[in-house]
Amino acid sequence: MAVTPLFLRNSPRTLWTQHSHHSRLPTTLTTTPKTSRSLSFNSTKMEASEITEEVTENVSVKKKIFVAGATGSTGKRIVEQLLAKGFAVKAGVRDLDKARTALLNDSPDLQIVKADVTEGSEKLAQVIGDDSEAVICATGFRPGWDLFAPWKVDNFGTVNLVEACRKLGVNRFILISSILVNGAAMGQILNPAYIFLNVFGLTLVAKLQAEKYIRKSGINYTIVRPGGLKNEPPTGNVVMETEDTLYEGSISRDQVAEVAVEALIHSESNYKVVEIVSRTDAPKRSYKDLFGSIKQR
Template sequence: MVADEAAAYAVVEEEGIRARIMKKQQQRNTRILTREQNRAFRAMDGLPSKEEEGGGGADVTEGADKLVEAVRGVDAVVCATGFRRSFDPFAPWKVDNLGTVNLVEACRKAGVTRFVLVSSILVNGAAMGQLLNPAYIVLNLFGLVLVAKLQAEKYIRGSGINYTIVRPGGLTEQPPTGNIVMEPEDTLYEGSISRDQVAEVAVEALLCPEESSYKVVEIVTRADAPSRPLKDMFASIKQK
């Protein structure tokens, strides 16, 4: 269990999820690390100001050493970074692979022992026989982003850090329209989920480490799915 005084450090370039994680964690000592600090705080109505929050600006692509002080003193990091479309064909690799690796190494150097990564379903689509899945093809058109995310996942799993990897389906801005379905890795190949619900799962991973540690889970929503406690869902997923 994360103690009340613990700091869950949200490192999120995917602004919609970042804001939601911060709102759900506002009763705890929570920081934010982002390249565009002012933009991030404008997205979080009702949260403390930048000065009160104690966050800071940082770029995961600049190397682990520049991130060490930013994460020092916290108990956990939530990483939901994602590249922004640009003319740089290597942007996905710099952010979704090497950027995540930099962050993991910064955590190791700073003594942070808990790491939650928001990744994506279909990252291992080739091994799942989903090479012709339209979603797998389209996403990888942008600099092989799913391949980059998979390489980052492999690094995390071999790093020794206590991790939970959350692979959501397609992200939506709409309010939740169904209940969360959680499956083991390399199971889901279609489906969507509200950013609100992704944030709920990421925060719950921090709150129930006994059930969620060293696991990779995939999540979507379905209108006909029963409502179940997230803690129970995590507990039902077996470690590999």
């Protein structure tokens, strides 16, 4: 039976919005408190006329993750899942008014900041700040008449984020990319999805160049390449493969966000490129097992 190419199963709008070494971190991020600073009185003793107050420190400080593209269809899901997992989030957005509408969450652990990846690494470093311990890049260009937009956002914008991390000593970087970015080398140059996504500004080529930059940067990375993105809830389990393996298939954005967040938690994801789709007949596997099954190249 003929299989419809993965990206052609979605609307054109869905296609375009889908993608929209100084280590100071351990290789795995958890929400374990890293410092305890606030004071609380836990007992008062009276002996004769003397009162002794015992003071202890017992307040957790959550690890903060910077999310670029936080108001995008995938980015906002990443923000929600990070908060649900107990992380603090600094949401980098271009439009603060849009962010207040898109990120309907009054959590004290959510901070919304203005950030444009195309404006250079110096400004990004100021926004990411010393309090961020990892960066997740979920940006994607907006289709229009500017054929250089994919390169400005998906290539140079990602490079700017990496350089900002290097300036700050942030040593954990998660990128949401796409399957078929290396389609030419896979023998998929005539794949309709590969052709379609490269028509406007060579989008996949721009993403691939950004991936190569990350891999040479020395930063601990996880590059997540999802198949065609769906806004609907998951209908199957995650299938994870090594790079340049998958050339069709789709996946819910909720699962893509979950993979990005779980990559922060499991050291098995370090320095790896993973390709993901969802299949109804796939067995349910833990993320530790999924990441662990992928060999580094």
